[in-house]
Amino acid sequence: MKSLKKLHSKDFTWPVLKALNDLYEKKKTTAKIQQVDYIRYLMAQTELIAQKKGNSNILVAGDGYKEYYEANFQSAYQYYYNFLNQAGIRPDGGKNFTEEDIRTLMVIYESRNELRGNLTNIEDFSGKVFDYAGSKYLKFRNSVRNAVLKILEIDEFPQTSKDLQYRLVVDYPTPKAIILCENKSFLKQPWNAKELEVKLWHVGGNNIAILDNIDEMELVYPMYYSCDWDFHGLEIFQRIKSKLKNRGTEIQILTPPSPHQYLPSDSFMQNSRWNYKVPFSGLDKEVFSSKEREIITKLIKEDLWIEEETNVLKDMFYYNFK
Incomplete structure (x- = not known):
């Protein structure tokens, strides 16, 4: 892949990307995404996505959705999906990753050997590696923390810390x-x-x-x-x-x-x-x-x-x- 633009919205979490892909592949989704601002916009201002007649809990793809998805989301979804599989992380809709989380997990995966050999406590690791979210992020984001543990092949972070000098x-x-x-x-x-x-x-x-x-x-x-x-x-x-x-x-x-x-x-x-x-x-x-x-x-x-x-x-x- 030569380039992959960020989607640049907090709305594009992995569950939302997974639901958008379901709409593309299965023409429908039962994922609870109707309160997401971007999805609400598509439903209100376009005919790309709509509630199924007789069952408002199901969303269906409308005319033009296939072309819209391929132009805006397919490359990102496929790249992230392949990465999660490669890293041994099951890419189901329950993984509440943001796009920035996934890109940071990519960095961790590429650097996993060095990081594993220079582990700090969870607060220091979170503050340095997930600098966009802060030192407490991994403590309270179970999906992200478990993904990091999986990539690093460790059961938990050490309790004590040391100087953070890794590449x-x-x-x-x-x-x-x-x-x-x-x-x-x-x-x-x-x-x-x-x-x-x-x-x-x-x-x-x-x-x-x-x-x-x-x-x-x-x-x-x-x-x-x-x-x-x-x-x-x-x-x-x-x-x-x-x-x-x-x-x-x-x-x-x-x-x-x-x-x-x-x-x-x-x-x-x-x-x-x-x-x-x-x-x-x-x-x-x-x-x-x-x-x-x-x-x-x-x-x-x-x-x-x-x-x-x-x-x-x-x-x-x-x-x-x-």
Whole structure:
């Protein structure tokens, strides 16, 4: 698979996707999804889905549903269905996974050996890996917790914790390069690694100390860093570049090709700010190329940033790969 767009709605949980597939394959479903906002919209504003005459608990597919489903949901459902089967998780409608849960389970599956060897308690694991939901998420989401236990082949999480120094990875057997990612977004699209023939590592924030223990054999590949182009992301890149340089390895930041999707620095949930008290926000100009300095200067001057997730990894890689 070359790409798979997120469905981008909290409504598209696994039970809803399963019910939509039942409507496609069986022309009906008894799943209790009629109170889901998106389903209510389809029932009220289109003729794609309707209640069965004489039994309002059953939904039936209307004219045009087949084409609508194939265009909007079939690829996502089939990809997630195949993954759950591969991971040994029964893909029934009782698994109340969100789409983000499934994509995170993909990352865990790809990194299962390393995660299993560096287990923390359930709160720390949840807070770091399921960072969109918080440290208590796994405690109260039985389906997700049981799926994680199944993937890691463990009965329970340890009671005590230790420093979280592991790599979340998506491997490729003969990589052209290794891409380190500040955020987990690209790792939740594992088809990227196969299409680009690269390894993907999540290395960001306070999780960069793991680079001190990377096997020397891994350091022979060209290395790139994908990150938010804000102060925090660029400062992390500087630290990573310094660490790898001490080990005789160079790394290049992935510069997004034009046109850039700029965001204001005070945008929602953005905590990084430029430092206007010192030149170049305190970043080391020598670390960056003239093209990179030009972009950073514009970002600082206009108080903007570029979010990693707004870039297309394939486009960035081919734009920068030498």
